[in-house]
């Protein structure tokens with residue numbers, strides 16, 4: 001239910017942030033146990049420009065400071081209030097390479113329920129990618145699916161307003177996480193608008209930060225949590241390059257694999273090929289709007305002619321980071337400072353050369369040469385990596401259970417935990433990881449509270 005104040009109540013689990021990550025987590029825990037949950041959200045039910053100012057940052061590098069708050073909306077439902085809803089699963093490459101400390105199968109099993117929460121067609125987990133029926137298997141087809149983009153705040157509002165074990169506190173921003181070096185003791189909250197002296201403390205057995213890909217690292221830094229870890233470092237985006245090369249694809253071969261429900265067609269190099277050739281995952285999307293005749297292997301055939309859009313992962317670099325600015329936000333907290341460069345030109349060329357070679361060899365089609373230097377590399381509005389998952393406390397922030405290393409009761413949800421970005425849009429995987437974390441936390445209350 002929606003509440004206006006917390007009083008002296010102590011919760012089992014306090015979740016900060018009601019975007020897709022925080023809401024999926026609360027939904028699943030409430031379905032599996034009787035744990036008492038507090039969901040704290042900076043924003044209110046509708047978009048509010050004054051509260052959105054809390055997401056403003058200072059920035060240096062390839063993206064201007066005005067870019068970042070657009071993709072960090074503050075309201076009940078988070079950035080899903082404006083997202084486009086395209087979804088595809090993480091590729092296996094970085095799991096095969098050991099960049100993730102968990103096996104790929106650990107996350108694959110959660111996509112079925114994540115697809116349901118996001119209102120996607122079931123093919124999104126049943127047929128996430130397909131191989132072509134040709135001899136050359138280095139190119140795969142990996143579509144992006146959508147239903148209509150789920151606005152979490154609208155879709156799940158009634159569930160949250162009626163559930164007896166979930167308290168939702170809107171218009172309250174978590175400004176500090178208080179630790180005794182071993183565990184989190186309390187969170188400080190301030191009203192996002194209104195009385196600036198209205199700070200309250202809340203208590204829970206477990207705490208989860210689900211404040212988005214920038215907010216999680218910033219909040220940990222504001223509370224000086226895990227200062228020995230790379231919190232804030234390895235911040236990543238998805239480099240996007242639009243329309244700088246053209247694809248000619250054999251229509252009959254493409255038609256043999258694409259279905260009507262796949263809204264957004266993309267080809268990729270296979271995970272095995274990427275690992276063998278030390279390449280990052282790299283998706284090339286195309287449209288089927290224009291058909292023209294072309295000669296393939298000496299034969300005249302219909303071809304899809306399409307500008308190519310590249311979506312890729314990038315190398316994690318410690319120097320790409322979120323830290324605390326000298327300037328403050330409207331609640332007098334240090335703003336985020338983001339220093340970020342893609343450093344992607346050389347990698348894009350390497351990936352494209354490999355892709356063009358394999359596309360030709362596969363008989364699926366061909367690609368024109370892109371320019372030596374891409375005119376513009378833009379981002380996808382996906383913030384990844386700044387509280388990365390890993391095996392050791394020196395080189396990562398959270399462990400395989402999404403728990404902050406060496407802190408007993410603090411967890412992180414969202415794409416900030418991804419140690420590798422994959423070429424895939426993140427939200428389906430954000431939800432899948434939130435469900436996995438929900439199962440881990442629900443387990444703590446089994447026996448005591450199980451339904």
Ligand SMILES: Cc1cc2nc3c(=O)[nH]c(=O)nc-3n(C[C@H](O)[C@H](O)[C@H](O)COP(=O)(O)OP(=O)(O)OC[C@H]3O[C@@H](n4cnc5c(N)ncnc54)[C@H](O)[C@@H]3O)c2cc1C
Pocket residue numbers: 016017018019020021022040041042043070071072073074075076077078079080082083084085086087172173174175210211212213215219381382413414415425426427428430
């Ligand atoms: C225009 C646009 C299009 C997009 N399209 C796609 C797409 O097609 N596919 C895709 O996969 N992704 C897409 N995205 C990205 C997608 O919206 C995000 O990946 C997703 O919303 C992240 O979920 P989250 O819960 O981790 O973070 P968010 O949605 O950002 O939610 C975080 C929540 O935490 C709250 N919060 C933050 N700090 C605090 C604090 N200190 N105290 C209390 N509350 C706090 C915020 O108010 C917010 O409600 C798009 C984004 C944009 C902007």
